[in-house]
Every structure is written in C-alpha cells, then in structure tokens.
Amino acid sequence: MHGRQHLRALAAVVLMTAGGLQAVRTQGVDVRVSERAREVAPGELVVVRVAADEPLSAVEGRIFDRRVGFYRESGGDWHGLVGVDLDVEPGVYDLQLLVTAVSGGRTVEVLHRLGVGDKSYPTRQLRVAPRYVEPPPEVAERIARESREQQAIFVSSSPDRLWRGAWARPVPGAATSAFGSRSVFNGQPRNPHSGADFRASEGTPIAAPNHGRVVLTGDTYFSGGSVILDHGWGLYSYFAHLSEIMVEEGALIEPGQVVGKAGSTGRVTGPHLHWTVRLNGARVDPLSLLELLP
Numbered sequence: 001m002h003g004r005q006h007l008r009a010l011a012a013v014v015l016m017t018a019g020g021l022q023a024v025r026t027q028g029v030d031v032r033v034s035e036r037a038r039e040v041a042p043g044e045l046v047v048v049r050v051a052a053d054e055p056l057s058a059v060e061g062r063i064f065d066r067r068v069g070f071y072r073e074s075g076g077d078w079h080g081l082v083g084v085d086l087d088v089e090p091g092v093y094d095l096q097l098l099v100t101a102v103s104g105g106r107t108v109e110v111l112h113r114l115g116v117g118d119k120s121y122p123t124r125q126l127r128v129a130p131r132y133v134e135p136p137p138e139v140a141e142r143i144a145r146e147s148r149e150q151q152a153i154f155v156s157s158s159p160d161r162l163w164r165g166a167w168a169r170p171v172p173g174a175a176t177s178a179f180g181s182r183s184v185f186n187g188q189p190r191n192p193h194s195g196a197d198f199r200a201s202e203g204t205p206i207a208a209p210n211h212g213r214v215v216l217t218g219d220t221y222f223s224g225g226s227v228i229l230d231h232g233w234g235l236y237s238y239f240a241h242l243s244e245i246m247v248e249e250g251a252l253i254e255p256g257q258v259v260g261k262a263g264s265t266g267r268v269t270g271p272h273l274h275w276t277v278r279l280n281g282a283r284v285d286p287l288s289l290l291e292l293l294p
Contacts, residue, residue: 029054029101033112035082038288041090041119043180045279045288046082048112050099058100063093063114066280069233071161081235082114083282086180086192090118121180121192132222132267133186139221146220150228150238153215154278157234163210167293168255170206170239171262171273173199179285185267194283195238195276200262202271206239208253209290217245223274224265229253234280241265241274 030053037046050059050070059078061068070080082095095112135143177197183190200206212229215236220226225242243263253259264271277286 029099029106029108031097031099031108031110033095033097033110035112035114036292038291039117039119040084040115041117042084042088043086043119043121043283043285043288044084045284045292046084046114047292048080048082048095050078050080050097051076052099052101055102056099057102057105058098060098061095063095064088064282066282067157067234068095068280069157069161081233081279083279083284084116085282085284086194088116090116092116119180121182122178123182123184124177124193125184126186126269128185128267128269130186133188133190135221143221146222149216150220153228153230154236155281157280158213158230158232160232162212162230162232162252163235165210165255167209167290168207169198169290170209170237170275171198171200171204173204173273175199175287176272179287195240195274196286198273198275200271200273202243202261202263204262204273205258206242206260206262206273208255208257208259209237210255212237212253214247214249214251214253214259217247217249220266222267224268225260225263227259229259234278236276236278237286238276238278239273240276241268241272243271 032051034049035046037044040046059070061080068080068082070078072078093114095114097110098107100107175196176199179196181193183193210231212231215230216228223240225245227239229237241263242260244261247259262271262273275286277284277289
C-alpha cells in the first residue's frame with residue numbers, strides 16, 4: 001500500500017526501564033509506550049499511553065486476542081484501556097500496536113511487553129434461598145438464555161466511544177464486597193464475584209457513572225432487576241438487583257442520570273448495588289476504573 005511501511009518491533013531498537021516505559025525508534029519515528037495501573041494483575045484495568053516525537057494520526061492495539069481502542073488526548077498523546085480478565089494466568093503478554101504518523105502515513109508496528117502478576121482474592125461465605133444455589137429444572141432454559149444474551153453483549157464492541165472525562169460512583173455508599181471474591185453459597189463454591197457490591201438501601205437512586213447507551217433492561221434469574229449500559233469501545237456497566245428500572249433500551253444516558261433504584265432482587269442476602277464492568281469481554285474491578293480515570 002503506497003505510503004505505508006511496516007516494521008516489527010523485534011527489528012527496532014527497544015529500550016526498557018523498570019517503570020514499564022518502552023522506547024522504540026524506527027523509520028525515523030520515536031515511539032514511547034508506558035502503562036499505568038493499580039497493579040497489572042487479573043481483574044485489573046491498565047491504561048496504556050502512546051506518545052511520539054511527531055504527530056500521530058492513529059493508534060491501534062491488540063492483546064489477549066482482544067482489540068484495544070486508543071483515543072487522542074488534548075496534549076497529543078494516545079491512551080488505550082486494557083482489561084486483564086480474572087482468568088488470565090501470570091506471565092508476559094504481547095500488546096501489539098500499529099502506530100501511524102501523520103507525515104507520509106508511515107505505520108510502524110510496536111510490540112509492548114505487558115507483565116501480568118499473580119493476585120489472590122478472599123473467599124466469602126453467603127446464605128441465600130436454596131433455589132439460587134440449585135435452581136429447579138424448569139428455569140434452566142431461562143438461565144441459559146439470559147447468560148447467552150449477556151455474553152453476546154459483552155463480547156461486542158460498538159464503534160463510537162461514548163464515555164468522556166471522569167468516572168463517578170453510581171451510589172455514595174462504600175464498597176462492601178470485593179471484586180473477584182471466591183463465592184461460596186450455602187456451602188457450595190460458585191463462580192468468582194465478577195463485580196463490586198456497594199452499600200445502598202432499598203430505593204437508593206443509581207446514577208450512571210459516565211455517558212452510555214442502554215442495551216439491556218429487565219428481570220433476570222440471578223441478578224434480578226438489571227440494566228446494562230454500553231459506554232462504547234467494548235466498555236460496559238452492568239447494574240444488578242434493582243428494585244426499579246427507570247430507563248428504556250436504546251436511550252442515551254448522561255453522567256449522573258438515574259437509571260434505576262437499588263433493591264434486593266435476584267440472588268442476594270439484602271439490598272445493595274452490584275456493579276459489574278466489562279472491557280472487551282474481560283471482567284474488570286469497577287474500583288480500578290474509578291481510580292485510574294478519575
């Protein structure tokens with residue numbers, strides 16, 4: 001293709017520092033890649049920053065067999081969000097970057113090494129109604145259908161980045177149950193806690209943490225009253241156990257807009273808000289989103 005030149009980072013000069021900064025000079029373009037995270041571990045969000053010594057027209061990324069969208073900040077640097085799923089094993093993973101310079105449309109390929117550490121999560125013991133531990137046969141198809149619908153949403157990626165600026169808590173209450181906890185219901189181990197629980201009494205308004213579009217509403221077997229917001233580029237918020245839903249599917253939502261009210265529907269021990277965040281299918285701690293994109 002005219003004006004496009006490709007060069008793998010293995011053929012470039014790569015300098016690594018202990019701070020996670022990678023500097024690459026190739027085809028006359030200085031590219032610098034750095035990362036920022038609470039920790040690079042399963043369940044965490046990683047913000048990747050790409051900068052160069054000349055203006056860039058595009059940055060594309062891919063890791064964990066998932067696309068990473070990049071957006072340009074006002075200063076000219078490009079930022080992308082990487083979600084490290086709960087099931088990712090500790091090790092070193094390649095973040096593949098395609099960086100295009102404005103001048104001449106030159107494109108260079110940069111390979112950034114992302115080291116994922118180990119992380120342990122606590123175990124929580126919960127008592128719930130028996131039907132939520134061993135569901136009766138007549139609800140099996142409903143549970144399977146709801147799971148398929150949700151997974152189809154979480155692995156999709158809308159082309160527009162709807163979210164902008166700082167993220168905010170959906171309720172003022174403190175987090176009460178940690179993301180990633182190994183859940184034991186009535187003595188039986190179940191899937192890890194894929195969201196964070198926040199203290200909220202019955203009827204507490206649930207505010208959208210950022211711009212988004214409503215892509216699912218309704219009552220589900222395990223999560224009760226549910227709302228899913230698409231924030232764009234594969235980033236989703238899932239609010240569960242609501243007593244009331246106050247938005248309709250397809251609606252565009254502003255930050256702070258009330259999408260529902262906290263409740264105790266579905267598999268719960270009492271009223272609260274359960275907030276799940278998915279990034280390109282990866283289960284990510286909502287608190288990491290709040291801390292890294294304040």
